[in-house]
Amino acid sequence: MPADGPSAQAAPGAAAAQDPALGAHFDAAGEQLTFRVHSSAATRMLVALYDKAAGAEEKGSLLLKRESGSDGTWTASVSAGELREKYGIDGTVYYGYRAWGPNWPYDEGWTKGSEAGFVSDVDEDGNRFNPNKLLLDPYAREVSHDPLRKGMTDKGLYASGPAHRTEDSGAQAPKGVVLPATDSGDDGGTGEKPSRPFKDDIVYEVHLRGLTKNDPDVPADERGTYKGAAAKAEELAQLGVTAVEFLPLQESQNDANDADPESSTDDNYWGYVTDNFFAPDRRYAADDSPGGPTREFRAMVRAYHDAGLKVIADVVYNHTGEGGPWKEDDKNTYSVHSYRGLDNPTYYSLSEDRQKPVDNTGVGGNFNTYNPVAQNLVVDSLAYWKDTLGVDGFRHDLAPVLGNTCEHGCFKYSATDPKTALHRITEEMPARGPDGGEGTDxxxxxxxxxxxxxxxxxxxxxxxxxNGKYRDTLRTDQNKLGVEEVTPKQLATRFAGSSDLYGDDGRRPFNSVNFMVAHDGFTQRDLYACNEKKNDQAWPYGPSEGGSDDNLSWDQGGAAGAQRQAARNGFAFLMLSAGTPMMTGGDETLRSTRCNNNPYNLDNAANWLGHEPDAEQRTFRTYTERLLAFRTAHPALRPADFYSAKDGNGNGMGQLDWFTPSGAAPDEAYWNDASRHALAWRIDGTEFDDPADGLYVAYNGSADAEDFTLPSPGEGRKWYRVTDTGAASEGADQVAEPGAEPEAGGEGTAYELGGRSAAVLIAK
Known part of the structure; x- marks a missing residue:
């Protein structure tokens, strides 16, 4: 059981009775406050107590003692009476740690800002202790503020190295916020979690702040907040999505955003630089008073659960916001906010000589997920977000780091090693089963x-x-024909759930999260409107550093109608493929960032979702909403297992049967011919208790129209057109409403499908 497990159902901030958790917790009566923190190599530690978040010195400090027989757990306690009478703290307790160790042993002559006792910024074991840096508790349940913020942008204050090691960060540093034992679980809870199988989900990936920051229907002081997001739950349910995947919500560096558009490349909008793995980001709370972010987040989750939606949190356990070495001095100068100053070789994977980080993420050094203590932090924080904050699932950024089997000097991934964080996560918090029920996605x-x-x-x-191969195969087929090759067999494999990736290890089609675009890259509109990235634009659409040069994009010759048609095709692929589809916030109205494919730093109206769509955007929203409804209405599109097909000789009728435009089954030559760009398939709806006896999908990737000979719709039935993505059909009714589908003919009928188009028919 994770260390935080026993208190999972208790009030946020309450300590476990039988096994005190790491962090700072009042007892149930609110009379005794206990601090517990890990540091395996520290030789002295204290906790500094504050009554203000910033701008003031501590009111006093407590010397921590190393627990007997522990692997490096340090603890101290203080009564509520002492806090009031001895330290003058009669309200919220803010706190941080100072630590000494082998590279900087304690010297009685040390005072804040002195070098007394200093030996080196780093020793041969990789320790980087510096008592002049106040350290944020990795287990803090809330965080007072970010290291940098408007009015405080001096990074050097938090740095080691000869130029900065004596700068004391105490007054300005982020501090843990002690949540009172009475800061209650009696806040209405997080509602009843949906038990829906993941195969039946449609995921909507969106930035929480960007969801409502530009929304005139949300009160101004609630825009961009958990409370504002809660107000959108019913609207998103009406759109037809069933799970909202929020970009990172854990505390990260964003308080300084928008301070200076001229230096916007330093801003952090997306949130993939986590400072603390427990605390809901305070910047996203309308009520940012102590305890407010936790209560408001839980209320938001309840609103989504009440609307039948899951909440999926994007989490980043591969690196932290402390970053890597400073370019000017990559041996001595590092930011020291938290983990690095507490136990650098425990929390980070280091080089063989322990002097630098191993960096497989490209963003500052790998988190040491193979170390049991660092692993505990990952598992404990996930359990907290799942059990106390109510989250239903997690998307893990750069997730192979979770499977690393090497602490220092190397990187080696394993899916089976029982000592990895990857293994512990799934053992201690089992996945939701294919039939739904309890569990985590x-x-x-x-x-x-x-x-x-x-x-x-x-x-x-x-x-x-x-599934990046799904994305790349279908993008290539749409945008790179004549430049790169895609065969009908490759298309079919992706449409049918990518059995080549997930069928060989007992997984199911729904384990393929299909997507055409994500936050990281072009929007759905820009994928079909941009030939290359344009990230060097002036504010507010740039400048943004980085971004892939290999986007598999094409502007369709510059024709707006062709761009919309390509976007319809890309979205149809998602809704008609086996697997779990993921769309990105704003796809439903063809949001654009004007060809910026890496707008990680743009915390402004150009990157927030728009809420005043024009006529064309409203038409595309209707198209989106109806396709979502169609997928939801037809379980044949959401198989629990991989489809069965005809036998190897092309005989029999499977759950899914493939056709060439002529109506014949593809032979081996057709399957592997990259000059063939047309493919159709029929799904037997009766195999899935589907309202339609059969579904037929035809895709023509070439530029010229193609006649598709329709297969049998079943005895006494005909085919009816649900949608045709071609330009001739564009309009509000491009996806027919149930019961209003026009007849398309019976077996042997020729259906003309225009170039770069898809059609969906149902049998009835």
Whole structure:
């Protein structure tokens, strides 16, 4: 059981009775406050107590003692009476740690801002203790503020190295916020969690702040907040999505955003630089008073649960906001906010000589997920977000780091090693089963940047994955014909759930999270309107550093109608493929960032969702809403297992049968002919208790129209058109409402499908 497990159902901030959790917790009566923190190599530690978040010195401090027989747990306690009478703290307690160790042993002559006792910024074991840096508790349940913020942008205050090691950060540093034992679980709870199987979900990936920051229907002081997001639950349910995947919500560096548009590349909008793994980001709370973010987050989750929606949290356990070495001095100068100053070799994977981080993420150094203490932090925080904050699932950024089997000097991924964080997560918090019920929806981004990190298809049972091969195969077919090759067999494999990736290890089609676009890259509109990235624009659409140069995008010759048609096709792919579809916030109205494919830093109206769509955007929203409803209404599109097909000789009728435009079954030559760009398939709805006896999908990827000979719709039935994505059909009724589908003919009828189009028919 995770260390935080016993208190999972207690009031946020309450300590476990039988096994006190790490962090700072009042007892149930609110009379005794206990601090517990890990540091394996520290030789002295104290906790500084504050009555203000910033701008003041501590009111006093407590010397921590190393617990007897522990692996490096330090503890101290103080009564509520002492806090009032001795330290003058009669309200919220803010706190942080100072630590000494082998590279900086304690010297009685040390005072804040002195170098007394200093030996080196780093020793041979990788320790980077510096008592001049106030350290944020990794287990803090809320955080007072970010290291940098408007009015305080001096990074050096938190740095080691000869130029900064004596700068004392205490007055300005982020501090843990002690939540009172009475700061209650009696807040209405987080509602009843949906038990829906993941195969039946449609995921909507969106930035919480961006969801409502530009929304005139939300009160101004609630825009961009948990409370504002809660107000959108019913609207998103009406759109037809069933799970909202929020970009990172854990405390990260964003208080300084918008301070200076001229230096916006330093801003952090997306949130993939976590400072603390427990605390809901205070910047997203309308009520940012102590305890407010926790209560408001729980209320938001309840609103989504009441609307039948799951809440999925995007989490980042592969690196932290402390970052990597400073360019000017990569041996001595590092930011020291929290983990690094408490126990650098425990929390980070280091080089063989322990002097630098191993960096497989490209963003500052790997979190040491193979270390049991660092692993505990990952598992404990996930349990807290799941049990106390009510989250239903997690998408893990750069997830192969969770499967690392090497602490220092190397990186080696394993899906089976029982000592990895990956294994512990799924053992201690089992995945939701294929039939739904209790459990957690686990989603991996199955790649990072370094050697050995591309692990698509290699995650263990219980895990779903962002399917980058689905994205790239279908983008290539749409946008790179004549430049790169895609065969009908490759298309079919992706449409049918990617059995080549997930069928060989007992996983199911729903473990393929299908997507055409995500936050990271072009929007759905820009994928079909931009030939290349344009990230060097002036504010507010840039400048943004980085971004892929390999986008598999095309502007369709510059024709707006062709761009909309391509977007309709891309979205139809998602809704008609086996797997779990994920769309990105704003896809429903063709949101654009004007070809910026890496707007990680743009915390402004250009990057927030729009809420005043024009006529064309409203038409596309109707198209989106009706396709979502169609997928939801037809279980044949959401198979629990991979479809069965005809036998190897093309005989029999399977759950899914493939056709060439002529109506014949593709032979081996057709399957592997990259010059063939047309494919159709029929799903037997009776195999899935589907309202339609049969579904037929035809896709024509070539530029010219193609006649498709329709297969049998079943005895006494005909085919009826649900949608045709071609330009001739564009309009509010491009997806027919149930019962209003026009007849398309019976077996043997020729259906003309225009170039770069898809059609969906139902049998009835």
């Amino acid at each position: 686990w989603i991996a981004e199955p790649w990072a940047l370094g050697d050995g990190t591309y692990q698509i298809g290699n995650f263990p049972a219980g895990w779903s994955e962002w």
